[in-house]
Amino acid sequence: MCDRVLKKRGDSMVKMSKFFIVLFVFHFFGLMVFPSDTRITDFKQLKLDKDMASKFASMAMRCIEKEYPNKLSHVMNNEREVLNPKALHPAFYGCFDWHSSVHGHWMLIRLLKRFPQLPEAGKIRSALNRNLSRDNIKREVEYMKQPSRKSFERMYGWAWLLKLVEELYNWDDQDGRLWLKNLLPLEKEIVNRYLIFLPKQTYPIRTGVHPNTAFGLAFALDYARTSKNVKLENMIIKRSYDYFSKDSNCPAKWEPGGEDFFPPCLMEADLMRRVMKPKEFARWFHQFLPRLRKKKPRMLLEPAIVTDRSDGKLVHLDGLNLSRAWCMVSVSMTLPENDRVREVLMDSAIKHATDALKNIHSGEYSGEHWLASFAIYLLTQK
Numbered sequence: 104m105c106d107r108v109l110k111k112r113g114d115s116m117v118k119m120s121k122f123f124i125v126l127f128v129f130h131f132f133g134l135m136v137f138p139s140d141t142r143i144t145d146f147k148q149l150k151l152d153k154d155m156a157s158k159f160a161s162m163a164m165r166c167i168e169k170e171y172p173n174k175l176s177h178v179m180n181n182e183r184e185v186l187n188p189k190a191l192h193p194a195f196y197g198c199f200d201w202h203s204s205v206h207g208h209w210m211l212i213r214l215l216k217r218f219p220q221l222p223e224a225g226k227i228r229s230a231l232n233r234n235l236s237r238d239n240i241k242r243e244v245e246y247m248k249q250p251s252r253k254s255f256e257r258m259y260g261w262a263w264l265l266k267l268v269e270e271l272y273n274w275d276d277q278d279g280r281l282w283l284k285n286l287l288p289l290e291k292e293i294v295n296r297y298l299i300f301l302p303k304q305t306y307p308i309r310t311g312v313h314p315n316t317a318f319g320l321a322f323a324l325d326y327a328r329t330s331k332n333v334k335l336e337n338m339i340i341k342r343s344y345d346y347f348s349k350d351s352n353c354p355a356k357w358e359p360g361g362e363d364f365f366p367p368c369l370m371e372a373d374l375m376r377r378v379m380k381p382k383e384f385a386r387w388f389h390q391f392l393p394r395l396r397k398k399k400p401r402m403l404l405e406p407a408i409v410t411d412r413s414d415g416k417l418v419h420l421d422g423l424n425l426s427r428a429w430c431m432v433s434v435s436m437t438l439p440e441n442d443r444v445r446e447v448l449m450d451s452a453i454k455h456a457t458d459a460l461k462n463i464h465s466g467e468y469s470g471e472h473w474l475a476s477f478a479i480y481l482l483t484q485k
Contacts, residue, residue: 151482156218162464162475163207164223166198167230172468174200178251191246194239199472202260202313206476208234209267212282213479216274228278235282244288257300258319261293265326272329294335297323301338307346309371311363311423316346317374318365324377343378347371351390356400359407364422364477366403368392369430376437385438395444403427404451406458418470424459425477428452429484456481 173188173196189196195204211227221227247255256264268290271283307316320339327336353368372391376384389396398404406427407420431452435445463474 203473206263210476237285259313262319262322269326317371321374355403362416364419373430412465412467415469424455428455429481
């Protein structure tokens with residue numbers, strides 16, 4: 104579900120197949136229901152409006168400066184490093200953990216760019232000016248450079264940090280330019296870590312949670328292209344081919360894992376549609392998930408069931424439904440227009456999105472501190 108038609112390679116606009124569905128757009132203080140005879144012909148009809156954006160922004164604003172509860176990923180080198188989250192991470196101490204704080208900041212910037220007149224705009228800018236100060240970012244870099252922290256937030260947090268920086272590129276905004284300048288040392292550190300680590304990583308990580316290699320490469324590739332970092336772009340393309348180009352018959356029937364928030368097979372496809380030319384990708388994809396033409400495996404196409412949203416691991420499955428949806432949309436739009444799998448993927452994407460969006464505002468911090476970012480990426484992906 105996006106607020107604009109997704110693009111194929113180039114600038115050609117792609118229309119959706121026609122769907123007759125009951126579409127739910129879930130506001131956090133009410134439920135809008137489209138009539139059952141609503142004709143959905145393309146994604147332009149599925150908009151993120153200002154009111155919904157405001158509610159998403161409020162969720163992020165409640166957590167980016169909320170220090171506790173907090174789950175640190177902290178290797179202590181000595182007793183002097185027994186410190187509280189804000190002392191360790193003065194920029195990204197909120198939202199329960201470092202990576203959620205990073206993508207909470209990304210989400211707020213993305214919403215500011217699309218809805219500059221948000222009621223929360225002034226408060227958002229003030230909070231980001233406090234958190235993304237030059238001194239705070241300097242201390243974040245110093246933290247990462249300490250011994251025993253090579254793997255800190257690899258690659259999930261790295262990828263979201265580069266997505267945050269990417270969002271600030273080419274934005275004609277005074278605050279945005281300052282935040283981009285302040286983030287430069289951390290940006291350089293993360294880029295350098297990719298360039299050092301990828302030649303060493305012999306095998307990809309195919310899990311459905313944070314270390315997933317395909318996700319880490321996909322967002323970093325978006326950043327590399329936006330920032331025109333050819334060295335990083337070439338490295339990612341090479342390693343993507345090394346890791347994934349010969350894959351076939353992905354065991355999607357094993358999905359989902361009980362605490363997944365990424366779909367391993369679809370996330371790999373979402374990377375490879377970025378890396379390959381469309382015709383090459385279509386051939387690869389139909390060998391990779393050959394049963395989709397027959398609407399199988401069923402478990403991949405039906406939303407995951409969440410039984411307890413107060414459980415920080417079980418609620419991952421709401422995120423899985425959102426990330427499945429964005430992968431299905433992106434892959435669908437890359438396939439040829441006459442490919443039958445497009446409709447299979449789009450039908451399933453709508454099921455996943457409508458199921459997940461109604462549950463983001465659950466009242467449980469275990470999900471609320473991060474799910475809004477996944478929702479905004481889904482609703483606004485390019």
